[in-house]
Amino acid sequence: MEVTTFSEQEIQQFRAETRGTAGRIHFNNAGASLPPDVVVETVISYLQEEALYGGYETEDKYNGQLEAVYESIARLINAGKDEVALVENASFAWGLAFNGIAFEKGDVIITSEMEYATNLLGFLNAKKKHGVEIRVVPNDDSGNFSLRALEAVISPQTKLIAITHIPSNAGNVLPIAEIGKIARKHPILYLVDACQTAGQMPIDVKEISCDMLSVTGRKFLRGPRGTGFLYVRRDVQDRLNPIFMDGHSVEVISQDDFSIRKDARRFELYEKNRALTLGLGKAVDYVLNIGVDRVWQRIQQLAFLLRQQLGGMEGITVHDGGYLQCGIVTFSVNGKEPSFVKEKLAEKQINVSVGKAGSTPIYMDKHHLSSTVRASLHYYNTEEEIRVFCAAIIAIVPARN
Ligand SMILES: Cc1ncc(COP(=O)(O)O)c(C=O)c1O
Structure with missing residues (x-):
């Protein structure tokens, strides 16, 4: 596959606008x-x-721009701005949605084997607290989520389908729009973890037909750490209990009662880091300007190239399955711990991470993986970086006797 989505000039511009690309391969x-x-x-x-003018005074000055952040996020995911709540991270967003559901004993939650650890913790906690049951739809032998198995497992007791779109520790992309079509045939809530999706792939909440969707700012969106957001569909908002409330969550409060506000901001609290909010807005506008479709195309091309090159090397096992694969490339170097590989690469100013079993426990257990090397590519990465990366990996692979 050729890497052709952007011109060389565009890539150089993206890199010139990202000072971190100068010193290392990220x-x-x-x-x-x-x-x-x-x-x-x-x-x-x-x-x-x-610091110079005061927190509230600065907020007054930037009110319009702070408000525009909701509009940008709404554009990014094709939602209304009244369906967006700003929070600190994806786990918080997901937890607000999940824990807002009034679970009862016997309710069933359906998920996939790629579900993120935090979400699994939520299910297990709901099992302990409310007596819900958890059903895991396994991937087929090629690593694809089975829509047929999902249909077979849905019952009148199913309260929620909760799916991680792009798992933390694997390159597979789950068919969330197809899952949404199935969910919509039943009175089931549908919660999507799009933490690794936003900024990497286009997201259209209408096409996905999800009720709730959680996102973080710092990953493929390129926002600051400590930012994230929750989408809650307009007509589902009243069905979720806000877990925390302050004066910002309500329209009216009296000594005896309150009425909750009419938009998704009921799920956020008033006090938040406004500098980071504006930073997140800039990140969203930046990718909207480039075009998420083009970003996704280039990421796929780069990741294909990397998988192809790693797959052709002796002593390397690439783990990613599924027909549709994203920019997260996971692999092992025979005889070397992923943490050792990460350290060796860091010596050459190459950043990767270690995908731990605890992040995606069901998938990792099934495949007997305790950890993997995770190289995750963005559109500002280059073919030359992939070449240097692969040369560095070859230097780590143990020589054959
Ligand atoms: C798939 C997935 N969901 C959720 C999260 C949690 O995101 P956050 O750290 O922003 O809470 C992560 C973090 O790595 C993730 O990979």
Whole structure:
């Protein structure tokens, strides 16, 4: 596959606008991407204004821009801005949605083997607290989520389908729009973890037909750490109990009663880091300007190239399955611990991460994997970086006697 989506000039521009690309090869975008300079500068200058003029006074000045962040996020996922709540990370967003559901004994939650650990913890906690049951739809032998198995497992007791779109520790992409079509045939809530999706692949909540969707800012979106958001479909908002409330969550409060506000901001609290909010908005605008479709195309091309090159090397096992694969490339170097591989690469200014069993427990247990090397590519990475990376890997592979 040729890597053709952007011109060389465009790639050089993206890299010139991302100071971190100058000094190292960053293949840890599934951990946290390098932010564009404009994101960093926005955050720093907002904090400096707060220090000089006061937090509330600065907020007044930037009110319009802070409001526009909701609009940008709504555009990114094809939602209404009244369906977006800003929170600190994807786990918080997911937890607000999940724990807002009024589970009862015997309710069934359906998930996949690729589900993220935090979400699994939520299910297990609901099992202990409310007596819900958990059903895991296994992938087929090629690593694809089985829609047929999903249909077979749905019953009148099914309360929720909760799916991680792109898992933390594997390159597979799950068919969330097809799952949504099945969910919609039943009175079932549908919660999507799009933590690794936003900024990597287009997201259209209408096409997915999800009720709730959680996202983090720091990964493929290239926003600052400590940012994220939750989408809750308009007509589902009243069915979720807000877990925390403050004056921002309500329209009216009296001594005896309150009425909850009419949009998704009921799920967020008033006090948040406004500098980071603006930084997140800049990151979202940045990718909207480039076009998420094009970003996704280039990521697929780069990841294909990397998998192809790693797959052709002796002593390397690439683990990613499924027909549709993303920018997260997971592999093992025979006889070497992933943490050792990560350290050796770091000596050459190459960033990767270690995918641990605890992040995606069901999948990792099934495949008898305790950890893998995770190289995650973004559109600002290059073919030359892949070449240097593969040469560094070859140097780590044990020589055959
Ligand atoms: C698939 C998936 N979901 C959720 C999360 C949690 O995101 P956060 O750390 O922003 O809470 C992660 C983090 O790696 C993830 O990979």
